[in-house]
Amino acid sequence: MESIRRIHHISAIVGEPKDNVRFYETILKLRLVKQTVNFDEPETYHLYYGNDLAEPGTLITFFPWSTTSRGRVGSGQVGRIAFRIPKGAMSYWNERLTSFDINFEISQMFNRPTMSFEDSHGLAIALVEGEEESKDTRILGFHGTALLSSQPKDTMETLRDDLGLQLVLENEDSFHLETVGPEKHHIIVPKEKLPRGRFGVGTVHHIAWSVPDDNAHREWQTYLFEEKYGVTEIKDRQYFKAIYFVEKGNVVFEIATDGPGFTINESLEELGQNLMLPPQYEYMREALVKSLLPLRDEELTHDID
8 A cells, every 4th residue: 555645635723714815815825726615514614725726735725613712722633734835935925924914933844944923813834945946936835734642652653654654853852754755745743742622713623645546545444444543434525535533642634535626516717716515515505605704805905926
């Protein structure tokens, strides 16, 4: 069975959807590639952002909750989400974030130059300068993330021994692993054990790992079942198939197929422009359109090149 080669997507919980769209579409310049609803709670949006082609490895997704109840970041959760930017793009992003009054810190994450900040709902974000040079300063996709495990060594061993990530560094503070695919997504597992987290606004719900097709997906389900990970049945998420399990440090993992992809019900040019409902909720369209909050102001949002 082939090792996990990259992150597929990361899913987080946020607040007001209009603020979410402004931050990720207008400020971070990601593309809204799908507006749909939560399969388990259709009164809630599920918004997907990514690169122009909506490729796995670039996808961050959000459940905007209509509540002010904040979560608590802690063990059993995904921590700071790091996007990769091209080498030499730090000055551009310094200027851009400053122009939008985003407070940030310059630091090091994954031993690379990093800008750390929070989004409009307190979610921890980073931009990490990669090794790839490009005239385009836009976000390339994920660089990686931190996993806030209640059992750091066990989580590291799951990543290394079960999912096939490579352990590249261990020190007194953390384990540092990376995926084996060309994207080289990086995972930090801090050794510090935090109090148990609570899901809510400003927290990450799960991280999804990418597999190429349905056959590989079924093989992973069988393997995880045999290793007693309590894996779920295969769930059809319309744009990919998904299985879920809680790893030994209580972080929610998903394994998702790369296909069929986001163009099965919208053209590439039209991605993200319309509310696309799962077939089982089409009968609710009129009610949902009335109840779901608007995603954008009518006025043109502030932007700079």
